[in-house]
Amino acid sequence: MGVVFNGGLFVACALVLSVVLPFVTMFMMPNVDTCDHHGVSKPSFTQGGRYYWIEGSKPMSTQKHVAFFDRNGDYSLTPSEMLEGLQRLNCLGMDSYACKIAAAQYVFFKGTLNKGFPTADIDARRLITSNHDWMYSHNGQFNQTKLSQWISKYDANKDDALDAEEVKTFIESLASEGKLGNMGVALVELELQMALGLGNKGVMSRILWLQFYGNHLWYTHEEILKSKCSK
Numbered sequence: 001m002g003v004v005f006n007g008g009l010f011v012a013c014a015l016v017l018s019v020v021l022p023f024v025t026m027f028m029m030p031n032v033d034t035c036d037h038h039g040v041s042k043p044s045f046t047q048g049g050r051y052y053w054i055e056g057s058k059p060m061s062t063q064k065h066v067a068f069f070d071r072n073g074d075y076s077l078t079p080s081e082m083l084e085g086l087q088r089l090n091c092l093g094m095d096s097y098a099c100k101i102a103a104a105q106y107v108f109f110k111g112t113l114n115k116g117f118p119t120a121d122i123d124a125r126r127l128i129t130s131n132h133d134w135m136y137s138h139n140g141q142f143n144q145t146k147l148s149q150w151i152s153k154y155d156a157n158k159d160d161a162l163d164a165e166e167v168k169t170f171i172e173s174l175a176s177e178g179k180l181g182n183m184g185v186a187l188v189e190l191e192l193q194m195a196l197g198l199g200n201k202g203v204m205s206r207i208l209w210l211q212f213y214g215n216h217l218w219y220t221h222e223e224i225l226k227s228k229c230s231k
C-alpha cells in the first residue's frame with residue numbers, strides 16, 4: 001500500500017511549517033536588552049535606503065510605521081522580529097511572557113487580516129492594499145484628519161491627549177458596533193496598548209499619536225531608552 005497524501009494533510013503540514021513553527025521558535029528566543037542592542041537607528045526612507053519600497057515608489061505611512069520591527073528589511077515581519085522589537089522597547093511595561101504572547105497575537109491577527117488566510121508573518125507590501133487598516137487610507141497613507149477627530153471624540157477630560165481609560169471607552173464602542181469582528185477589535189486594542197506604552201506615563205498627547213501613526217515614534221522611544229544606558 002502506497003503513502004496516502006491528500007489535500008488535508010498538505011494543508012496541515014503547510015500550516016505547521018508556516019504558522020506553528022515560527023511561534024514555537026519565538027518562545028525559545030533569548031531576551032533582548034535595549035542597552036546591549038546596537039542595531040540600526042532611524043532607517044532611511046529615501047531611494048536606496050533600507051526600507052525603500054521594492055517597486056521603486058516611496059514607502060507608505062503604514063510601511064514606515066512597521067519598518068522598525070523588520071530587522072532584515074525583507075518586508076516580512078515575523079513573530080520573532082516583533083518580539084525582539086518589543087523587548088528593545090522594554091516590552092512596554094509587559095513581563096517577558098506577556099510580551100511574547102502579544103507579539104505572537106499581533107503578527108497572527110494583522111497578517112491574517114491582510115492576507116486573508118492564517119499566516120505567521122505580516123507582509124509590509126500588502127499593507128497598502130488593505131482597506132481594514134485603522135487610521136490609514138486604502139493606499140496606506142496616514143489620515144491625519146481621522147486621527148484628529150478620533151482624539152477630540154474620546155478625549156473626555158479635554159487635555160488634548162488620550163489615556164488608558166479614554167482608549168478603553170473607544171475599544172468598548174468599537175466592540176459594540178460589531179463592524180470589525182473580534183479579531184479586528186483585538187488587533188486595534190493591542191496596537192493602542194503598544195502606543196500607550198510609548199506615551200508619557202501611559203498618556204499619549206495629540207503630537208505623540210501623530211508621530212506614532214504617521215512617523216517614527218518607535219525609533220525615538222528606543223533612542224530615549226538607550227540614552228539612559230550607562231556608557
Ligand SMILES: [Ca+2]
Pocket residue numbers: 069070071072073074075076077078081
Ligand atoms: Ca523581516
Ligand SMILES: [Ca+2]
Pocket residue numbers: 154155156157158159160161162163166
Ligand atoms: Ca484626555
